[in-house]
Amino acid sequence: MTQLISEEQGISIKTLCSLFGKSRNAWYESRIRIEKDVLIRDIVLQEVYTIRTELPGVGTRKLHFMLKDILSQHGISAGRDYLFDLLAATGLLVTRRRRRVITTDSNHWMRRYDNLMAFEQITRPEQVWVSDITYLRLNNSFVYLSLITDAYSRQIMGYHLQNDLSAEGCLRALRMAIAKRKTPKLTLMHHSDRGSQYCSKAYVDELNGETIAISMTKNGDPYENAIAERVNGILKTEFDLERSTGTFEQLKIN
Known part of the structure; x- marks a missing residue:
């Protein structure tokens, strides 16, 4: 998001970092962390979809147990609270009134486009x-x-x-x-x-x-x-x- 602001308003990254008292290295490290988190969410949500395709009513606690081994093969360690928060943020918590499966995380800062x-x-x-x-x-x-x-x-x-x-x-x-x-x-x-x-x-x-x-x-x-x-x-x-x-x-x- 910082990059988008700087490009639109003509403000350099160096200037923005100085305004907020941050170094350029800190900004780049923060961006890398954000992109890594997005990729991890993509993997977790895809594996949730795979399980929910066969077991649409499986709850979060059982999902966490079923995902543990397969996520470890991806090099991912996800706690139960993380899974609860992720499913809640993407509307995937199982309720009696609403069951919806979303496989791709769109909660990132990058621009999304309309479905043409x-x-x-x-x-x-x-x-x-x-x-x-x-x-x-x-x-x-x-x-x-x-x-x-x-x-x-x-x-x-x-x-x-x-x-x-x-x-x-x-x-x-x-x-x-x-x-x-x-x-x-x-x-x-x-x-x-x-x-x-x-x-x-x-x-x-x-x-x-x-x-x-x-x-x-x-x-x-x-x-x-x-x-x-x-x-x-x-x-x-x-x-x-x-x-x-x-x-x-x-x-x-x-």
Whole structure:
């Protein structure tokens, strides 16, 4: 947020830090902590969604017990109070009157965009690209596959596999898709959830630089990005990526 203020008003980071009695190093460290916290929330919420898909009524205490081992494989230690606060903040606490599943954390400081897909009738290739990240199990750890899929042809235009959930994987998949684009003079829309990777400055700048319209799901609900979710399901079930074995390099080659 500080960066946005400085860019809009022409105030340097150094000046802002001096006004608040903070060093530039402290500002950068604070930003890194914020981005790390956003990534952790993304992982926790995705795993909550996975469990809730099969057990929609499972409560927070049991969720905490079920998540403990799988989160430790991600290198995450989340206490019960943290999980309660996170589910409360995202509307995922189970109540008798309301049950809603949100898989992507949009409670970050970066800009979110409207859902343009609701008004779009897809009639040709390279009209709409949908983006998503899926988790794959590799022996006793996880790797993360970023995908760009053409909504009309269902062709995977770009992909990248990496060990973490940073925006770099999504950015590399996007650049691969752009390099394969055959009709650059026609309008193109990019649709994704509101995850921090897709809202990051580097990712948005890449889209704007290519004059690609930006569309995002309204609440981070996977059902608003159904094409991407369907492609993920095909890769995991038909190509058996759900039970990947071997090394990270072998999985990248396969």
